Amino acid sequence: MNLQSISKGRLFWPLVALFLMVMVNFWFNPDFFSIKVVNNGLYGSVIDILNRAAPVMLIAMGMTLVIATRGIDISVGATVAISGAIAAALIGGSLEIKDGVQTYVSNTPMSLAILAALGVGLLCGLWNGFLVAGVGMQPIIATLILMVAGRGIAQLITGGQIVTIYYEPFFFFGNGFFLGVPFAIYLVAAVAVVLLLLVHRTALGLFVQAVGLNPTASRFSGISARALIFWVYGFCGVTAAVAGVIIASNVKSADGNNAGLMMELDAILAVALGGTSLDGGRFSLIGTLIGALILQTLSYAIYSLGVPPEINLVVKAIVVFVVCLIQSEALRNMLFQRRTRVEGQA
Amino acid sequence: MNFARFLxxxxxxxxxxxxxxxxxxGFGAVSYDAFLSPQVFVNLLIDNGFLVxxxxxxxxVIISGGIDLSVGSIVALTTMVSATLAQQHHWNFWQILPLVxxxxxxxxxxxxxxxxxxxxQAFIVTLGGMFLARGLCxxxxxxxxxxxxxxxxxxxxxxxxxxxxxxxxxxxxxxIALLAVGVYLAHYTRFGRTVYAIGGNERSAMLMGLPVAKTKIMVYVLSGFCSALGGVLVTLYMQSGYGLHALGMxxxxxxxxxxxxTLLTGxxxxxxxTLVGVMILGVIQTLIVFDGSLSSWWTRIAIGGLLFVFCLLQRLLDRSGKKIRTKN
Structure with missing residues (x-):
């Protein structure tokens, strides 16, 4: 394998970007790779980045499939808020002392509450899927409806207030460690493995690509494009709900107004950074995960460099423009033409 | 004027x-006595002027077939720039206006x-613009x-x-003045007709020799101008500049x-x-305020519901239009 074939691989540029971001971090913070064991848990910059990127990684995986079918889902932030609110409202919880023993009591059993949160996420996603595949609306507009109404619904559930959760076992999802690694990372890994198996070991991945590349042709070849798109949006809703539960558990509360704010943009950006074309078709789940990590490492660098965190948005904006321009065929043609012209003169 | 034209x-x-x-x-007027006061009607315009x-x-932008997600952030940036120049550099309003x-x-x-x-894609570029303008705030x-x-x-x-x-x-x-200019631009100028033509079919517009590239860029310039002007109005309304102004506008x-x-397909x-659309959003807000018992988040749910109904309507009209065309 020569250098050229490596650099043409789809994961090459995302990996280079991630490597550069990590090196920037390492340059300014020599302790970047050090990992300490504190209270049965691993602590360190790398673990921190993985842990904090977990919600965006989850949503971005669902978003990857949606974008691969030529769609977009801008309602995931609202879905995060709704599912977080459901989980918080159902669990609530209080600390009670019975016979001198402290016990944590939840309003409804925790497993039921989490199932409800995921179910509502699925419903939100299927609603989007129905509007896109059933009614035939443009994806941006179909999901815009839930994006506008969703935060209202989330606030309706929380009564317009920030609902605090007092049920300690629930905090495990966002703060707990399992075998020394934050639990959220396992969730990401589990979803990623299941999805990768589904996409690469079954025809599902091929179907998704076919629908994105040419919906008409895929329909003629016997793929039920409508059902596929419907369920892909449903899956995206579920990933948003899992992220919502992790976030609610991490901050021990649900805030209908601010939970998951602008998260749809981070997820879309992660997908674009990972090399999936926003025009649909070919997609890369691993690329998306790398994209989400690039974003988080970037934020981490900004914080650890002591640059005011306000710059973060400006940097992200520049990243958006640069990524778009790299993907732009028009720009490539322009540069290529210029080069051939120069060569022609020489 | 015949009936068919309405349909x-x-x-x-x-x-x-x-x-x-x-x-x-009418519902508001029947339910609340004070609703019929002309000031309530004018307030719709005062409280939503910047949104108009x-x-x-x-x-x-939408008629041309595009979308602009950066408008809210440009509004915020305008309030921020105005406030800083006014408070820290003591510029007066008329010096700041042309700059913003x-x-x-x-x-x-x-x-x-x-x-x-x-x-x-307009969506992703204006998303970047949104990040950039808010970040600059x-x-x-x-x-x-x-x-x-x-x-x-x-x-x-x-x-x-x-x-x-x-x-x-x-x-x-x-x-109201900007609305008048907008109506004039859309329906009585070459620019307006070109915008409609591009939204209808960009390729045809290009084959007709219309200045597609120039017009499409001008549409976004116009949207940026309107956002900045809206930002000036927000600055006057709030009498402050803040990076979180106009979140979600x-x-x-x-x-x-x-x-x-306006059809989203262009x-x-x-x-x-659009004025009537803004007024409906305003009336919903006013009704919720008059009611007193409904909380503010019902506004968002109502807007989402309305958006759904109108998008559905657009799809139905689009389908029936295609059926008529194929019959003919």
Whole structure:
């Protein structure tokens, strides 16, 4: 394998970007790779980045499939808020002392509450899927409806207030460690493995690509494009709900107004950074995960460099423009033409 | 004027929107005595003047077949730049106005060039613009800056009497003036007709020899200008600059345009419809305030519901239109 074939691989540029971001971090913070064991848990910059990127990684995986079918889902932030609110409202919880023993009591059993949160996420996603595949609306507009109404619904559930959760076992999802690694990372890994198996070991991945590349042709070849798109949006809703539960558990509360704010943009950006074309078709789940990590490492660098965190948005904006321009065929043609012209003169 | 013209798929959404506005207003008038006061009606314009201005720009973008997600952030950036220059550098209003309008136009120009020249998706480019403008706000300051510059407060508190006990603010007048300019641009100029042609079918427009590239870029410049002007009105309304002003205003502007009958696929829409769309959003808000028992988040749910109904309507009209065409 020569250098050229490596650099043409789809994961090459995302990996280079991630490597550069990590090196920037390492340059300014020599302790970047050090990992300490504190209270049965691993602590360190790398673990921190993985842990904090977990919600965006989850949503971005669902978003990857949606974008691969030529769609977009801008309602995931609202879905995060709704599912977080459901989980918080159902669990609530209080600390009670019975016979001198402290016990944590939840309003409804925790497993039921989490199932409800995921179910509502699925419903939100299927609603989007129905509007896109059933009614035939443009994806941006179909999901815009839930994006506008969703935060209202989330606030309706929380009564317009920030609902605090007092049920300690629930905090495990966002703060707990399992075998020394934050639990959220396992969730990401589990979803990623299941999805990768589904996409690469079954025809599902091929179907998704076919629908994105040419919906008409895929329909003629016997793929039920409508059902596929419907369920892909449903899956995206579920990933948003899992992220919502992790976030609610991490901050021990649900805030209908601010939970998951602008998260749809981070997820879309992660997908674009990972090399999936926003025009649909070919997609890369691993690329998306790398994209989400690039974003988080970037934020981490900004914080650890002591640059005011306000710059973060400006940097992200520049990243958006640069990524778009790299993907732009028009720009490539322009540069290529210029080069051939120069060569022609020489 | 015959009946069939009302049922024309192009104007039907506007007819429905206007009836809905009348219905909602009538409901308010029956339920609450004070609702019939002319000031309540004028207040719709005063409290939503900035949204009218921003939504007019958005209407042009959507008619051309694009979308602009950066408008809310440009509004915020305008308030921030105005507040900083007024408070820390003691510029007066008339020195700041041309500068912020130019910033808005430049922002629009930048995004328009990226979209047109490099053939990038409008959605993702304006998303970047949204990040950039909001980020710049925070770079200027993360705190809210109150404006006490006399030239601002005089304008903000200026009231033009309309008969007895009714008055309109500067922002109401500016909104109506900009709306008039928008209607003129859309329906009586070469620019407007080109925008409609591009939205209808870009390829045909190009084959007809229309200046597609120039017009598409100009549409985003216009939207940037409207956002900056809307930002000036927000600055006057709030008398402060803050990076969190106008959060989510792009959604309200898109919703207003859609409810006002602009087709999201481009090519169809009325600038006047957008005014009615904004007014409906305003009436819903006013009704919720008058009711007193409903919380503010019902506004968002109601807007989402309306958006759904109108998008569904657009799809149905689109389908029936295609059926008629195939029959013929």
């Amino acid at each position: 024309n798929p192009r104007s039907l959404p506007l007819v429905i929107t206007t009836s809905l506005f009348a219905l909602l207003y 201005v921003v939504a007019v720009g958005m209407t042009f 309008l130019a910033i808005g136009c430049l922002f629009g120009l930048f995004m328009g060039v990226l979209i047109q020249v490099f053939k990038l 925070y770079v200027i300051s993360i705190d809210s800056i109150s404006i006490t510059e006399p030239s601002f407060t005089v304008l903000a508190e200026y009231r033009i009497p309309l008969g007895e006990e009714t008055f309109v603010s500067t922002s109401g007048v500016v909104a 792009e959604l309200d502007a898109i919703a207003a345009a859609v409810i006002g009958g 090519g169809v829409g009325y600038v006047v419809g």
